[in-house]
Amino acid sequence: MTSRKFKASIFAPLPPQPPGGIGSIVSMLQGGFEDRYDLGFFSPIPKKDRFSAFFYRPIGNLVRLFLAILNTEKGGKFLLFSSEGVSFFEKAFWSILIIAFGRKPSVVMVSGLFPSFWEKLNFLSRRLSSLLVSNKNFTLVVQSENWKKYYLKIFPQASIEIAHATAAQEFYCRNRPSDLSVHSPQLVYVGWIIPEKGIYDLLDAMMILIRRYPDLILRLIGPTFGKQATWNNAVYARKITDNVRFLEAIYDRKLLINELDADSIFVFPSHYEGFPVALLEAITLGLPCVASSVGGIPDILDNGKAGLLVEPMAPFQLASSLSKIIDDRILRELVAMNAWERAREIYNYTNFIKSYQDILRLK
Structure with a gap:
């Protein structure tokens, strides 16, 4: 036998x-x-x-x-x-x-x-x-x-x-987004804090954005791999120290959801990607997103219907798209709704x- x-x-x-x-x-x-x-x-x-x-x-x-x-x-x-x-x-x-x-x-x-x-x-x-x-x-x-x-x-x-x-099932528990007419949205990024993920591009974009939105805050969530001093210097050199917050990687999903659920616009300017889980989690929460058009990102964002797409390594274009989604409440609500629905229909x-x-x- x-x-x-x-x-x-x-x-x-x-x-x-x-x-x-x-x-x-x-x-x-x-x-x-x-x-x-x-x-x-x-x-x-x-x-x-x-x-x-x-x-x-x-x-x-x-x-x-x-x-x-x-x-x-x-x-x-x-x-x-x-x-x-x-x-x-x-x-x-x-x-x-x-x-x-x-x-x-x-x-x-x-x-x-x-x-x-x-x-x-x-x-x-x-x-x-x-x-x-x-x-x-x-x-x-x-x-x-x-x-x-x-x-x-x-x-x-x-x-x-x-x-x-x-995405993990906890991310699907959020109700359908209904009103994103906040006056002071914050930007949030989740992932490795390394140059290849477009972090310098994002800091350059912030330097442009704070001229128009002096109270805008960017939160960067992820490991710096012992390079925190380098990033602090990069922020200081751009005179955006008061506008940028570095948070350690958050592995507890409930805590991460709380961080993402704070009037956030999710930004993901990576130079390369396979199929980023962080971006998938963001659309599952119904966050308005701006991300680079590399790898599987256009598929996640439905080629621009569920979030705005920008070219990689293009901080001026990144700043322009972020400014557009900050100023246009109707656009912000539309892409957030499309993201929320796409996550449930496809992913x-x-x-x-x-x-x-x-x-x-x-x-």
Whole structure:
């Protein structure tokens, strides 16, 4: 008598993980599939230090992957998550092994930096990657229509499916926004405080905005990675010290919702993005948003209907769009309402679970 095997398996970091990114996706998948006995969850070894990254972790992960393969039916689906760089080559190698053992890998691409990574690859690396992605047993999974168009350009023979995203359920508890006619809205950003996220662009935009709105406040919520002094100097140099507040990363969702629910206009001027959870959470709360038109952001904001889109690295355009949404109450209410409705129509929990159920071929 043989032991029962899973019809499909997910091989990804399991909770507890910091909020956002792959950790949040896997956590919600565990919750959505908790009653299923035909889906297995397996975790690679977490990244801890350089020694484990180069020696212990690669070998240990192969052992864990092999055990996951043995516990999954032949022909069954495997779900992996990949970013750019080493992660991409690692998932490619794992996928080859999964195919060799008669299973079918589906790889969710989550990085906004993949296009720049792909441009730097040599011909041989691109060719080998294309051969793998074009394999009939391999499925590339993306998080938006814009990303699907991009990957079809570089992998025209690939099988590509879309995985719906969602926010944590706490964000869906807010009532429909009805009146955003506040006199002194505040700007709020949530994410890593690093140059690549457009923070210098945002500070430059603030320098322009305070000439017209001297009492305007910008709250930056997120980790500074030991660079707080650098950011303080940047704020001081622009003479906006009284208008900018740095808050530490907030991992408690209720506390974060309270911070976002304070007459806020959400601003997200990143230079690159995959599919930012912070922006998805903002539209779920019905916040009026201004964000850069990169990665999956145009999909989240319905190409400008659920928030204003600006070019990345364009502080004057950013300031102009923020000024427009501050001054125009009707516009502010319209995009906020569209955002609130889009989050519930497109990015709801049911669509999220159903999309992964389809990708994993689970009935």
